[in-house]
Amino acid sequence: MASTTITPGHTVRKVRPIPQTRNRFELGMWLFMRYSGLALVFLALSHFWMQHVLIGTHEIEFAGTQLRWGITGQPVTVEQVIWRAYYAVMLVLAVAHGINGVRQVTYDYFGHRPAVYKGLMSVIVVIAVLISLGGMAALFMGAAAGGGEAALR
Amino acid sequence: MLNPLITTARESLRYKGSGQVLWLLHRISGLGVVIFLGTHIFGMSMAAFNPPLHDAMLAVYKTPLFSIGEIALAACLVFHAVNGTRIAILELRPSLWEKQQVATRWSIIITLILLAPTIIIMAYKSISYYATHGLR
Ligand code: HEM
Ligand code: HEM
Numbered sequence: 001m002a003s004t005t006i007t008p009g010h011t012v013r014k015v016r017p018i019p020q021t022r023n024r025f026e027l028g029m030w031l032f033m034r035y036s037g038l039a040l041v042f043l044a045l046s047h048f049w050m051q052h053v054l055i056g057t058h059e060i061e062f063a064g065t066q067l068r069w070g071i072t073g074q075p076v077t078v079e080q081v082i083w084r085a086y087y088a089v090m091l092v093l094a095v096a097h098g099i100n101g102v103r104q105v106t107y108d109y110f111g112h113r114p115a116v117y118k119g120l121m122s123v124i125v126v127i128a129v130l131i132s133l134g135g136m137a138a139l140f141m142g143a144a145a146g147g148g149e150a151a152l153r
Numbered sequence: 154m155l156n157p158l159i160t161t162a163r164e165s166l167r168y169k170g171s172g173q174v175l176w177l178l179h180r181i182s183g184l185g186v187v188i189f190l191g192t193h194i195f196g197m198s199m200a201a202f203n204p205p206l207h208d209a210m211l212a213v214y215k216t217p218l219f220s221i222g223e224i225a226l227a228a229c230l231v232f233h234a235v236n237g238t239r240i241a242i243l244e245l246r247p248s249l250w251e252k253q254q255v256a257t258r259w260s261i262i263i264t265l266i267l268l269a270p271t272i273i274i275m276a277y278k279s280i281s282y283y284a285t286h287g288l289r
Binding site: 033034035037038040041044045048049052053056057058060061062065066069072091094095098099101102105127128131132134135137138141142143144146 | 180183186187190194195197198199201202204208211214215220223230231234237241245274275278282
């Protein structure tokens with residue numbers, strides 16, 4: 001790795017450099033960003049294209065979520081277990097990848113003020129964990145019976 | 154105040170080429186998707202806890218303002234995915250570093266190829282929806 005020379009005239013690497021191997025947390029996170037990113041190419045893009053190009057945002061309905069996640073209290077089909085697993089993996093990877101990305105950005109701009117950096121990150125991590133726990137719980141429970149569509153109209 | 158900023162922007166463009174711009178775009182697009190994701194997971198989890206609130210979130214997804222934002226979201230997501238793949242592959246396989254310039258060009262081309270039909274289909278669906286349902 002270290003022996004790779006950059007020829008003048010070539011674009012210099014502008015991405016985050018490979019961290020010192022002595023810092024195992026940063027090395028782990030560096031690798032995680034790359035592998036989770038590669039997994040998210042399939043997960044996030046397939047989800048986005050399913051909701052927009054196949055279904056279309058304006059056709060999205062509560063019944064669709066009930067179909068995929070199952071309904072709270074009712075028996076779960078194999079397809080619904082697969083859908084839930086797909087969303088669970090995407091949720092964990094996207095949130096962890098996103099949080100670590102936000103951490104890097106926050107460090108770049110506030111790293112020289114540790115109190116601000118730690119304060120900001122604590123707030124962000126707490127909010128992210130709460131939202132993710134809610135998302136996970138929803139996946140275990142399935143969508144509510146009935147649905148709120150009628151409540152709005 | 155502004156002068157050094159402009160100088161930095163111009164000089165980094167001149168010295169370091171398009172990589173600097175791609176880095177900034179990667180950062181902005183990543184942050185854009187994170188912000189959406191936070192509200193999105195909260196909203197969708199309401200399918201289990203609070204269906205009326207879930208429906209209210211879905212109703213927001215069907216407003217003209219969101220339809221425009223959605224196109225920005227598509228651009229952020231697709232660009233970040235393609236450019237991120239380039240970063241990951243090049244860094245996990247350092248022997249490919251010599252191909253940087255080609256890789257950069259291709260990540261822009263692939264982003265545009267994936268994005269063009271996506272945006273056209275999304276815009277078509279949105280416009281035909283508002284044409285029949287009216288703007289709300
Ligand atoms: C779709 C596939 C994705 C790929 C291939 C990917 C790849 C990457 C890579 C390799 C990095 C590290 C860049 C560096 O260290 O300089 C990164 C950073 C980042 N990613 Fe992703 N990512 C993807 C999806 C996402 C998603 C869904 C989110 C939002 C939840 C996101 C948010 C971020 C943020 C905020 C950063 C930090 C940017 C910075 O440090 O400037 N990414 N991404
Ligand atoms: C505007 C674009 C999007 C729409 C319309 C949309 C729509 C939906 C819908 C309807 C669900 C409920 C599950 C279902 O019915 O199948 C859902 C869940 C989910 N979406 Fe999206 N999605 C969008 C973009 C994204 C993006 C860009 C990401 C991630 C990078 C994402 C991540 C998730 C996750 C993690 C869940 C599971 C939430 C939970 O467990 O509470 N979505 N989405």
